[in-house]
Amino acid sequence: MNNMIVYEIADLGALDITELLTESKDEGFRNIHRLVNEYNEGMNTFQHEDEALFECRVGHRVIGICGLNRDPYSGGSIGRIRRLYVLKEFRRHGAGRRLVEAVIHKASSHYTKLVLKTDNPKAGEFYKNLGFKGIADDELVTHELEL
Template sequence: MSMDEWVICKISGLAPQIRELEAQAVAEGFRFLTRLIAEWESGANRFDEQGECLLGVFYNGRLIAVGGLSSDPFSEPGVGRLRRVYVARASRGQNVGKALVQQLLDLASGHFRSVRLSTDTPEGAAFYLRCGFQPIQDDYATHVKPTS
């Protein structure tokens, strides 16, 4: 799969394909896409506040990755948070996740001075280090990256 075969775009409504990604995530022990869907359906979080967005990566029309950017509810104003970033297992190792995170960071730079996130896996931590994040000691975040 090459970069010119997949496209990253803003999602303004959850595609039915999100359920396929959710099933894959749950099979890997991740529940955050289940929370994404529940929060979207309840209206609790639709990534629609100032500076927020939800992006999807599509390969030949199929949703293969998703990730969101929101204001960090655990920090002061002006700090963003990467949320619900998930790449289908079959699409990993092909720069899909890195391109998705970079697009989220590019969008964040117009609204937030830094972006934080929380991951609880060694693989996630290694991935975010490769994306330029630094580890931090915080009750609500594991990594941070300035946007400028």
């Protein structure tokens, strides 16, 4: 799958992420609907200098998405991975890795640490394979990566 390309998104509203919305909902995940709702309501538009939203494409098809925000629970030196989702048929082909690597690259210019929260065991293993360490007994963070 060498034809996957990751781009930083300037305007989520300009993207066709219908396929991501439909499949994520069918799988029981609410994160992509939250992404769209929070973006449309202006609650989270990834517009700060130290924030970004990335898409992964194959041709014109958006196959994955992942965001970087300032961690709202820390003093500003920590970034948070938000709303990672990759279409099922592209999982285990490097799309998620490329998206998270783009987030890590962007975050390393602004933050000392990157954190996230997931209750999905497969996602937890995915992040550990990328060098994140698991955090126990924290309601807000399940994984972190020192930058």
